[in-house]
Amino acid sequence: MPETAGQCSRTGSQLRVGIVISTIGRPASLQRLFASLEGQKLPVSQVIVADQGTGTETASVASAWATRLPISVVTSSGGLARGRNDGLAALPPCDVVAFPDDDCWYTPTTVADAVEEITAGRMVVSGRLVTPGDMRSSRVRFGSQPLTLGRRSIWTHAVEATCFFRREFFEAYGVFNTGLGVGSPTPWQSGEGTELLWRALGRGASMGYSPRITVFDAAATAPEAAAYLRKTREYARGTGRVIRLHQSRLEFAAAIARPAGRALLSLLKLRVRAARLCLHIIIGRCEGYAGHLLPARRGKFLTGT
Numbered sequence: 001m002p003e004t005a006g007q008c009s010r011t012g013s014q015l016r017v018g019i020v021i022s023t024i025g026r027p028a029s030l031q032r033l034f035a036s037l038e039g040q041k042l043p044v045s046q047v048i049v050a051d052q053g054t055g056t057e058t059a060s061v062a063s064a065w066a067t068r069l070p071i072s073v074v075t076s077s078g079g080l081a082r083g084r085n086d087g088l089a090a091l092p093p094c095d096v097v098a099f100p101d102d103d104c105w106y107t108p109t110t111v112a113d114a115v116e117e118i119t120a121g122r123m124v125v126s127g128r129l130v131t132p133g134d135m136r137s138s139r140v141r142f143g144s145q146p147l148t149l150g151r152r153s154i155w156t157h158a159v160e161a162t163c164f165f166r167r168e169f170f171e172a173y174g175v176f177n178t179g180l181g182v183g184s185p186t187p188w189q190s191g192e193g194t195e196l197l198w199r200a201l202g203r204g205a206s207m208g209y210s211p212r213i214t215v216f217d218a219a220a221t222a223p224e225a226a227a228y229l230r231k232t233r234e235y236a237r238g239t240g241r242v243i244r245l246h247q248s249r250l251e252f253a254a255a256i257a258r259p260a261g262r263a264l265l266s267l268l269k270l271r272v273r274a275a276r277l278c279l280h281i282i283i284g285r286c287e288g289y290a291g292h293l294l295p296a297r298r299g300k301f302l303t304g305t
Contacts, residue, residue, distance in 0.1 A: 240288025
């Protein structure tokens with residue numbers, strides 16, 4: 001399989017859409033994502049898979065789909081942000097780029113809806129991330145009404161897995177910060193997409209949210225699981241770091257006050273697990289904002305043991 005691809009195709013005035021997927025080796029999830037890309041009302045022009053796994057599963061799955069989708073694989077390492085950057089660098093000329101997570105998948109109209117929205121003058125347009133079946137919002141709040149992304153909604157209405165970018169966005173504002181995000185060599189295990197949007201927002205980029213753009217996400221781990229608590233703390237550290245880079249102390253205080261209020265309310269209702277989750281969010285955001293981690297302690301309330 002070639003390491004890079006040829007020109008993204010364009011039909012008439014149709015925008016060329018490139019898809020970049022960074023993966024650590026989830027063949028079943030990739031199969032589902034590829035199937036959703038094949039079924040798009042508006043066909044994608046190129047799919048670049050940045051393989052950060054150590055096995056051959058990703059290459060095998062991509063090879064099996066190469067006759068049905070324009071797929072190329074590049075090798076990468078060093079975390080999700082670096083994988084996306086490596087995939088973007090290997091992507092041939094396209095007009096619009098998206099970065100779905102390897103465990104996400106699209107509805108048949110996701111790409112067409114995003115292209116229609118982004119042609120309304122936006123540099124970036126975000127959709128909603130939902131779990132199938134109950135159609136509940138995943139990870140962040142999102143909403144039922146379209147809006148222009150601003151200082152608050154950039155947190156509540158955008159994640160990188162649902163964002164579609166004009167290619168020139170990266171020429172103007174740079175690429176993903178490799179010191180942030182899952183798998184990065186730092187403790188700040190989230191925020192690379194939000195930090196990129198903050199850079200663009202600070203320089204006046206027009207960015208929007210549209211609920212008609214729908215991306216599916218697998219159901220989350222049970223909130224009481226120890227792994228879920230650990231991941232929540234790691235993600236919160238990334239949030240705190242992004243706040244330190246781009247926001248004020250008052251905004252950081254608000255980012256701490258909100259989960260603190262939820263924790264207090266949960267304790268009043270004797271919902272100990274919910275309060276514990278909020279405490280991990282508070283501590284993680286403080287660690288990220290301060291730039292260092294608190295000493296490890298194994299308190300019963302924090303761990304639930």
